[in-house]
Amino acid sequence: MLSVRHIAKTFGGIAALADVSLELLPGQVHALVGENGAGKSTLIKVLTGVYRADAGTIEYDGAEVRFARPLDAQLAGISTIYQEINLVPLISVARNVFLGREPRNRLGLVDFRTMNAQARRLLAQVGVTVDVRRPLRSLGTGTQQMVAIARAVSTEAKVVIMDEPTSSLEPREVAKLFGVIEQLTASGIAVLYVSHKLDELYRIAQQVTVLRDGAVVHTGKISELPRLQLISHMLGRDIAQVQRQGVTAFDDRSGADPDAAEQLLDARGLSKRHQISDIDLSVAPGEIVGLGGLLGAGRSETVRAIAGATKLDAGEVRVRGRKIRNGSTAVAIGAGIALLTEDRKADGIIPGLSVRENIVLAAMPRLSKGGVVSTARQRAVVDIFMKRLRIKASSPEQKVSELSGGNQQKVLLARWLCLSPQLLLLDEPTRGIDVGAKAEVQALVAELAAEGLGVVLISSELEELIEGSDRIVALRDGRVVGELRGDAVTENALLTLLSGEPAANPDPPPEPAADVPDAAVPAADLPVPAERTKEQR
Template sequence: MAAPPTLALANVSKSFGAVRALRDVSIELFAGETHGLAGENGAGKSTLVKTLAGVHRPDSGQVLLGGEPVDFAGPADAQQAGVAVIYQEPTLFPDLSVAENIFMGRQPRRGLGRIDRRAMHARTRELFGRLGVALDPEQPSRGLSIADQQLVEIAKAISRDARVLVMDEPTAALSGHEVTRLFSVAEALREQGCALLFISHRLDEIFTLCQRVTTLRDGAWIAGEPVEGLTHDDLIRRMVGREVATLFPKEEAPVGEVALKVERLTREGVFTDVSFEVRRGEIVALAGLVGAGRSEVARAVFGIDRWDAGAVTVDGVALPAGSPTAAMKAGLALVPEDRRQQGLVMDLSIERNIGLTGLRELRRGPAISRRAERDRARDWALRLQLKFARLADGVGVLSGGNQQKVVLAKWLATRPSVLIVDEPTRGIDVGTKAEVHRLLSELAGQGIAVLMISSELPEVLGMADRVLVMHEGRLAAEIPRAEATEESVMSAATGRAA
């Protein structure tokens, strides 16, 4: 007789007011298997995870542990039962050591109740040994990379004898090397009998790591099937409910005059002697490994950070160092990498966020015209096919993809001649990715010069007319579209190309 799933949802539904987040959803997680969870933003993935983790209780249906119904009263109940969730951004105590974070509240004791630090450090080394990684138990958590913080959270989970490990978008902020290491850890846990649930917008990762995959759409279960024999197109079709003609709808556009010119730009200790041009109608990708200096160049060009030497001109107008106001006035716009922290004011409404870059235009006498602000927001919401209930709603209620559209709307409303987009599709689903790519192609067709920073090689190769590759703060190569391949870009990014 086959063993029951370690953890399962059976016909679970969950609503929040009028919104049905899950509708009759079932999923089974087995020991020794990595199970993928796919779906667009708003498909119900987060609600499913929180139901497994005891944060939400189902309105109907059952949570089954080892084949038996269980009712988690809260996250502590789920953790006690062996269910652990590793989130994209871990929350460690920064002033405590790695070992202290792992054993917080459960420290081994000696006589008189004193903490046995030697035993705690030895146990921590044993846990990292099981994971096949080398971290110092006595190292302070402050300053650890996101990847190392995730490993600490995983060690904490297995120290509690977790039988189920849920990994929610764990690779979104990791470099290629860190992703490889995380996958090795996941494989080790699977071989040790853990049941893993892996959630990612990067479909390649699901095909690499998972044995089965469940797809959700609009809160409903669409399919649960083996990964073997499944194609990328099959999975995309299940996620979006339609054929996505192409993920990279790049169209040819007439290339015009130089819109952005960067000459020998240097910021001491960050990047050196960076020079390039972006012409109207072009999409130029700035590629390279994490830490190569791509985002730092963009921040300096836009004036957020001051440069030490060099020059930046927009449509022939020289920009002063360290002045975003001058950059905006010259026709430059920047969509930052971290939309929540740098691109949006999460406490404000959708319409207010879109209007932030145009307060002078929206002013009527001493006050901002609410009607003008709403008209501006409605116009851009329609253009970008934004999905929302009311423009007066807080921007925080939107899915990640729709938040990205709000950031784009905010900057496109300034009618820029140069648009810099830093990781434009990070953390958004495949259907919205195609929409963002289509929009970038349309903007280039309208004569806007687009500088796109991306860590996703398929995106770079699919959308760029030229690829500029950075390596350790310097421009290592410029590759035309016809010659750009994964091998040529990665060779330059790792310093192997001349």
């Protein structure tokens, strides 16, 4: 359906793609994987007319094509769902679904009744039931992503490109998306699927292409490629090294003493109507405290309240014993609190500015004297953090919007580290980034904690939360429902707290009779091994 031959693309002398080739077959899901900065997004933009390739050819449906703009690709039958929601928040859900393709009546005016009815039908196909006349911004991030998926399905495309489509979705929404993908492939549509979540790739994809540093390092059937080998291709390390280091970078940490006399953070009774209620949270220097909870449990609302981004109805926040004024981000930053937000596009990066400008943004008062900013001091600070965080960019003056998601996340981390914070609030710091970049961010978090920073970690990935936290505070419906520490930090224990179900306490298995040999004991009567603790894993 789509054939890419020897594509090359450079930016400022830096090769983003080098001799890339791949084929998409009708009715198949083709996974495209690689570290952040490997060239995945650049290839998608070449395919859809955002960029023009410097070399190579693209054949679509049997004919060579060269799209001058994304609309040409869409009209030809190539539809793209981007990781960052690419819709218009102020207009209705229905208008977003049909933007640029609105049904019209005999007078040439938009037929809203028909448009709304068709939008409802399309959203029902992806399991979404909302008032399609509502502004898109009134919906949650996951529902907005499903609207983008419905829009892609509505274009009657022959090729659908999905760039991290599940990064904002809950598990039930992911299941619905996979059902939609099955419908698409059953009708002969080719799907190019980009994701850093290996479970998803092995569940839905038939073929896989691995990019590293802009070049193809492997292509073939995903069923014939073991996971460790896939990670090895992505990272450029041999399998033995991957097995030894794993795909997460947290070490087994003894952790700080949460009962130490001096608490770095002491938040008491945090309450905000309809969001959080009477939440207590403390963090010791050098401690990583995980916030566990499902979407809507109050995790983001809690850290935003601590950072002064939400004005509380009740409660107080103290840093090293000093009370912080309610609802002031400037005061919180001055006290050493830094918040890395969940949505880096909306609340983090400033896409029109360079990497340098984004990094030094919060530190400008410290880098100026008499209102004049020192360019030399800016460059020195940026150079330090680009090297320490291994930010991949052609230069500090490259626009941050041109970087991969993982490198954008590192830029935001660098922005806050410039201020030498005492407390780091990380809301989904590895969301939407690949295995390699995730390991680098995790290693950095552990390193910062070892240097004495307090860290509050939010992650929807239970494994990351369990392995990366000294203790976990569980939230449900905006309230604290429990705390896990030490050997009690297990997946089953956390799931029990999050679900609200009572802990299972089955009767012990019966002892085998004395006259029955061990070999005769039925398998069902054998004791179930206890779940391994973090240290044992």
